[in-house]
Every structure is written in structure tokens, then in C-alpha cells.
Amino acid sequence: MAEPLKHLIGLHTARDTADAVARAWGTFDHAAFVADILPVIDGLELMQRGQCIADALHRHLPDDFENAAPILHACLPAPDRAGLNGWALLSFNQYVAARGRGHLETALHLLKALTPHFTAEFGIRPFIAKEQDAALAIISSWALDPNHHVRRLASEGTRPRLPWAMRLPALVKNPTPILPILEALIDDPEDYVRRSVANSLNDIAKDHPDLVADFVERHSAGASKNRLWLLKHASRTLIKKGHGKALANFGFAPLDDVTATLTLESQQIDFPGELEFEILLSNTGKDLRTVLVDYAIHHQKKDGSLSPKVFKGKSLQLKPDESVTIAKRHAFRPITTRVYHPGTHRLEIMVNGTSAASADFDLATPRDGAE
Numbered sequence: 001m002a003e004p005l006k007h008l009i010g011l012h013t014a015r016d017t018a019d020a021v022a023r024a025w026g027t028f029d030h031a032a033f034v035a036d037i038l039p040v041i042d043g044l045e046l047m048q049r050g051q052c053i054a055d056a057l058h059r060h061l062p063d064d065f066e067n068a069a070p071i072l073h074a075c076l077p078a079p080d081r082a083g084l085n086g087w088a089l090l091s092f093n094q095y096v097a098a099r100g101r102g103h104l105e106t107a108l109h110l111l112k113a114l115t116p117h118f119t120a121e122f123g124i125r126p127f128i129a130k131e132q133d134a135a136l137a138i139i140s141s142w143a144l145d146p147n148h149h150v151r152r153l154a155s156e157g158t159r160p161r162l163p164w165a166m167r168l169p170a171l172v173k174n175p176t177p178i179l180p181i182l183e184a185l186i187d188d189p190e191d192y193v194r195r196s197v198a199n200s201l202n203d204i205a206k207d208h209p210d211l212v213a214d215f216v217e218r219h220s221a222g223a224s225k226n227r228l229w230l231l232k233h234a235s236r237t238l239i240k241k242g243h244g245k246a247l248a249n250f251g252f253a254p255l256d257d258v259t260a261t262l263t264l265e266s267q268q269i270d271f272p273g274e275l276e277f278e279i280l281l282s283n284t285g286k287d288l289r290t291v292l293v294d295y296a297i298h299h300q301k302k303d304g305s306l307s308p309k310v311f312k313g314k315s316l317q318l319k320p321d322e323s324v325t326i327a328k329r330h331a332f333r334p335i336t337t338r339v340y341h342p343g344t345h346r347l348e349i350m351v352n353g354t355s356a357a358s359a360d361f362d363l364a365t366p367r368d369g370a371e
Contacts, residue, residue: 005046008087009041009088010049013049014034015034016088017057017091021061023075025061036059036060050094054091073110076089076113085118086118087118089117092110098126108124115152116147116149119149122157124157125166128171129170132170139158140184158171159196159199159203173207175208178200182201198230201216205246209241210245213243241353252290253352254352254353255352257284258281258284258285260279262278262347262349264361267360267361269361271340271365273364277329277330279293281316287320293313293316293326293351296308296311297311298346299341304343313326314326343363347360
């Protein structure tokens with residue numbers, strides 16, 4: 001059985017933290033710090049364990065953050081010393097996020113120094129939320145930093161909808177302040193950084209699809225292979241949803257001369273079971289066509305209405321007068337993220353983001369325990 005994630009942090013982490021702080025600050029009470037944590041840490045989950053150590057740091061470090069920050073900085077690895085790294089630094093993130101308010105420059109300087117040893121993407125977000133303009137003025141300069149972890153922090157830490165992190169409502173509403181950061185990193189030599197840029201743009205696309213489609217169009221001309229990958233990855237939500245301009249950015253323009261004929265193997269589907277179908281694509285025109293074929297399952301909801309979910313198909317090229325048959329299977333099985341309801345569902349075929357064919361089918365009543 002896999003080791004529980006919470007064991008990444010434990011009493012050993014508290015002792016390592018105490019050792020590092022004691023080396024950096026001679027008056028630190030090592031024994032009292034560990035005794036503060038020992039009675040409670042084993043009963044906590046991962047993030048709570050980090051917070052437990054962060055709270056103990058608050059109780060045992062100087063009250064003034066400006067005095068505490070250099071001590072924590074001296075606990076980080078340096079060319080002339082070993083230091084804390086990895087999950088041991090989660091508590092540093094949590095401490096800075098909570099205690100560094102009102103000390104923006106000092107807090108961000110410490111998080112920048114920390115991030116090569118453990119990501120600070122969660123730690124910087126409260127400062128962006130509280131002092132967006134001043135925080136972004138500092139963070140934007142990190143896009144030119146020689147350390148790729150720092151450059152990635154400039155992109156990842158400013159993502160409006162970073163998973164498992166506090167949302168940044170002002171940037172969800174208006175993401176334009178972070179576009180210069182993403183533009184500065186769009187051709188970064190590290191895939192690690194470029195992937196973060198793509199994910200940030202994909203976040204933005206969920207709320208501002210046209211803005212991202214325009215961004216991709218502006219940066220597509222003469223793009224390198226790496227940049228094209230980034231722009232397409234940034235457009236993945238828009239492409240999946242059939243956004244016209246996003247599709248056109250990658251050669252998938254609306255097509256009047258490509259037809260789709262849909263055939264279902266059966267219109268009665270057991271649960272669990274599979275929907276088997278074939279799509280006959282035909283190019284009736286005189287030009288080579290680039291085609292992106294996706295499909296949507298319109299699931300029946302409890303109230304009888306239908307709710308579509310798009311699934312990726314494939315892309316291909318069709319010569320003039322050429323026809324191609326695509327065979328697919330879609331499984332219906334118990335999953336934790338959806339409750340299936342019996343009754344009429346719909347399969348819809350999307351060609352370059354436009355509905356090209358559809359057919360209804362009936363999903364049987366889930367067997368006992370299948371929901």
C-alpha cells in the first residue's frame with residue numbers, strides 16, 4: 001500500500017526545521033519549538049501539518065516579520081551551506097503568506113529565494129490578491145530571471161484559476177495585467193515554464209475566450225515548433241468547445257463541403273455498456289480539407305433536460321471526393337464525477353466545431369449499485 005501523503009511532513013520535518021532555524025538564529029529555543037509540535041502533528045493531514053509548523057514558527061520567531069524573514073532566508077540552501085528543501089518548506093510558504101502581509105517586498109523576495117527549492121506558487125497569491133498592482137510590478141521582473149523556477153513562478157503563481165489554490169477574482173475578471181508576463185515567457189527555453197504559460201492562458205480562456213483566441217492569433221505568425229505547441233495547448237478548452245476563431249487559428253475553418261453521416265450500432269445501450277458508432281466523412285468539394293472531428297454526449301439530467309460534454313476525436317485531411325469512415329466506442333460505466341440517469345440521450349458529431357450530425361439513443365436503468 002502506498003505511503004499516505006501526509007507522511008511527507010511529520011515530526012522529522014519539525015526537527016529538521018528546528019535544526020535549520022537554530023543554525024540561523026542562535027537564540028532560537030529548539031526544544032520548545034519541537035515540544036510545541038510533537039503532541040498534535042501525528043493527528044493532522046498534509047496541509048494541516050505544514051500549517052502546524054508554520055504556526056509554531058510564528059510563536060518562536062521574532063514578532064516583526066522584517067526581522068524573521070532573514071532568519072528563514074538563512075535556512076535555505078546556498079553554495080556554502082546545506083539547507084531545507086522540498087516539503088519541509090511548505091510551512092515557510094504558509095508562514096510568509098500569513099505573516100508577510102504589509103511587508104510586500106520582503107515577503108516576495110523571500111518567496112523568490114524559496115521557489116528553486118520548493119514551489120512558492122501558493123505563497124505569493126495572497127499578496128497578489130491584496131496588492132495586485134504592486135505585487136505584479138515585482139513579479140513581472142521575474143520573467144527575466146536566470147533561474148527557470150523563478151520564471152515559472154511568475155507564470156504559475158499568477159494563474160487566475162490555479163488548481164488547489166486560492167482563486168484571484170480580480171484576474172479572473174480582468175486578466176490583462178498578467179498578459180505581459182505570459183508574452184515575456186512564451187518562448188522560454190524551458191518546457192517547464194512554457195507549459196505553465198499555456199496553462200495560464202487556458203485558465204483565462206474559460207472566462208475570456210475571445211481574448212485568448214486573439215492572443216494566439218497575434219503570436220502564431222512565424223512561431224517556432226515549441227511556441228505552436230504552447231499556443232495549441234493554451235487553446236485546448238476553446239478547441240474542445242468548438243470556438244470558431246480558436247479552431248481557425250489552427251487551420252480548422254468551418255467547412256461547407258464536408259459532410260458527416262452518423263450510424264449507431266444500437267439505439268439501446270445497457271448500463272454499464274458501450275455506445276458503438278461510425279462516422280462517414282465525405283469531402284464533396286474540390287480542395288484538400290483539414291478536418292477536426294469531435295463528438296458530444298448530451299447526458300440526460302434528473303429533470304429530463306440534456307447537458308452536453310465534448311470528447312476529443314481526431315484530426316485528418318480529406319482529399320477532394322474522398323470519404324473516410326471513423327469507428328468509435330464510448331463507454332458508460334460508474335464514475336464518481338457523474339450520476340447517469342436512464343432515458344433518451346443524444347450523440348452529436350462536431351466537424352471543425354460545427355454540429356454536423358446527431359442521433360438519439362436510450363440508456364438503460366443503471367443496475368443496483370451502478371450509480
